[in-house]
Amino acid sequence: MCDPDLAMAAVPASLDLNLQSTYGLLLIGCFFSAAVWGVSLVQTFLYFMMYEKDPWKLKLLILFLIAIDTANEILVLKSVWPALILHWGRVDVLGKSEGTIELIHHVWVAAIVAAAVQSYYTWRIYILSGRKLLIPCLLIPLISWQIIGLAPYNFLALGHAAVSAGKQTQQLTAVAISLRATGAAADILIAGSMVYLLTKPRARFTSTQTLVFRLLILSINSGAWTAILAVLDFISIVAFPVYFTFCVFELPICSLYLSTLLVNLNARKFLSTVPTSMDLAEMSGNRNPSESAGTIHFRSQGHGHHLSTGTAYLSSHPDSEASKVKKITLASPEDTEAEKLEEVV
Numbered sequence: 001m002c003d004p005d006l007a008m009a010a011v012p013a014s015l016d017l018n019l020q021s022t023y024g025l026l027l028i029g030c031f032f033s034a035a036v037w038g039v040s041l042v043q044t045f046l047y048f049m050m051y052e053k054d055p056w057k058l059k060l061l062i063l064f065l066i067a068i069d070t071a072n073e074i075l076v077l078k079s080v081w082p083a084l085i086l087h088w089g090r091v092d093v094l095g096k097s098e099g100t101i102e103l104i105h106h107v108w109v110a111a112i113v114a115a116a117v118q119s120y121y122t123w124r125i126y127i128l129s130g131r132k133l134l135i136p137c138l139l140i141p142l143i144s145w146q147i148i149g150l151a152p153y154n155f156l157a158l159g160h161a162a163v164s165a166g167k168q169t170q171q172l173t174a175v176a177i178s179l180r181a182t183g184a185a186a187d188i189l190i191a192g193s194m195v196y197l198l199t200k201p202r203a204r205f206t207s208t209q210t211l212v213f214r215l216l217i218l219s220i221n222s223g224a225w226t227a228i229l230a231v232l233d234f235i236s237i238v239a240f241p242v243y244f245t246f247c248v249f250e251l252p253i254c255s256l257y258l259s260t261l262l263v264n265l266n267a268r269k270f271l272s273t274v275p276t277s278m279d280l281a282e283m284s285g286n287r288n289p290s291e292s293a294g295t296i297h298f299r300s301q302g303h304g305h306h307l308s309t310g311t312a313y314l315s316s317h318p319d320s321e322a323s324k325v326k327k328i329t330l331a332s333p334e335d336t337e338a339e340k341l342e343e344v345v
Contacts, residue, residue, distance in 0.1 A: 021243045021244065021245075022243070022244050023080060023083060023084060023244075025243065025244040025245055025247050025248055026079065026080055026244045026247045026251075027080055027084070028247075028248050029076070029244075029247035029248045029249075029250065029251035029252065030076055030077055030079075030080055030251060032248065032251065032252040033073060033076050033251040033252040033254070033255060034073065034076075034077070035252070036252045036255035036256050036259055037069060037070070037073045037252075037255040039255070039259050040066065040069055040255050040258045040259045040262060041066070043258075043259055043262035043263060043266060044062060044066050044262060046262075046266050047062060047262055047265055047266055048062075050266060050269065051265070051266075051268070058265075061116070062262070062265075065113055065116060065117075065258050065261070066258065068109060068112055068113055069113055069254055069255055069258050071109055072106055072109045072110050072113070072254045072255070073255070075102040075103070075105050075106045075109060076102070076103075076106055076251050078102045079100070079102040079103050079106070103247075104154065104157045104158065106251070106254075107150065107153060107154075107157075107176075107179075108150045108153075108154065109254070110250075110253065110254035111146050111147060111150055111179075112147075113254050113257050113258055114146060114183060114253070114254065114257050115143050115146050115147055117226075117257040117258065117260065117261045118139070118143050118186050118187070118190065118257075119143060120261060120264075121190045121194070121223065122135075122136050122139045122140070122143070122190070124194070125139075125190065125193050125194065125197065128194075128197045128198070129193075129197055135189070135193050138189060139186055139189060139190065142182045142183075142185055142186040142189070143182075143186055145178070145179070145182045146179055146182055146183055146186075149175060149178060149179050149182070150179075152171075152175050153172070153175045153176065153179065156171050156172040156175060157172055173237075173241050176237060177234070177237060177238060180230065180233050180234040180237055180246075180250075181234055183230045183233075183234075184227065184230035184231045184233070184234045187223065187226045187227035187230045187231075188227045188230075188231070190223050190227070191223035191224045191226075191227045194216075194223055195216065198216045199216065214267075214270070214271050218263070218264065218267055218271070223260070225256060225260065226253065226256055226257055226260055229249050229252070229253050229256060230249075230253065232249040233246050233249040233250045233253065236248070236249060237250075
């Protein structure tokens, strides 16, 4: 029979392990990912509450992406489950690959959401640029590699007998860096293109400038955040390839892509609140209100919240001798500009 005193002596009184560079950083990434995922769920609920008349294809896309994002969140949380919960206290588990398979699957699951959202932004840029193909042609290869590059990544990450361990690690790191680099480049190009296109000289109407300003703020607050996170992810995996520093930025980026897309969709009612009248002094550049020739009021032609080119009514200034309301027909430059901008929302 084993002596209890000897058995107690064989067990160390305490075991000091520093897991900050591995499971510590991974756990921080899980916390951030769960927080952003919760925001995406709220945004999804608001979308279906506010936009019941949206096309069913768009609704199916949102449902598909939130399902993929939820699957990604399960994979992210399951990656820390074996070492921190299921086999807590077993030092030998820390050196095993248990939990790593979930992180490998997380990469291609998150890539689906990222590619879908970046494709949506590419379409917005294509519309806003007047259907020019220059920027989309630059973005499509970057977005495509994030999907195509998953084949060699999974091949190397899941292991292969024909590849030595050292060479496999080097090749896997190279492919991972290329995936992060293309994702960061696409996000930077998208954010920069949106800012450039929205700040181009346009018709100088107050309401159109207001719409441009709102779109500009929305683009910066959505595309810029994913770009910043993608750049930090790329930098961390290049600077610290053997640590889990990149997990802090990479794990929440999938939910962040979806959240920014939902923010863009949910902001349409706010963005499309364009005034339906303009003063003729504003159109002529006259800044003296007393010299205003009148006000044009646009009548909606059944296009929802969009203005419509066609019938308008000119009301004379109250102090003028002929205080009449005249029916006129014109194609408002502001209307055309607003229609073009709202088409991307």
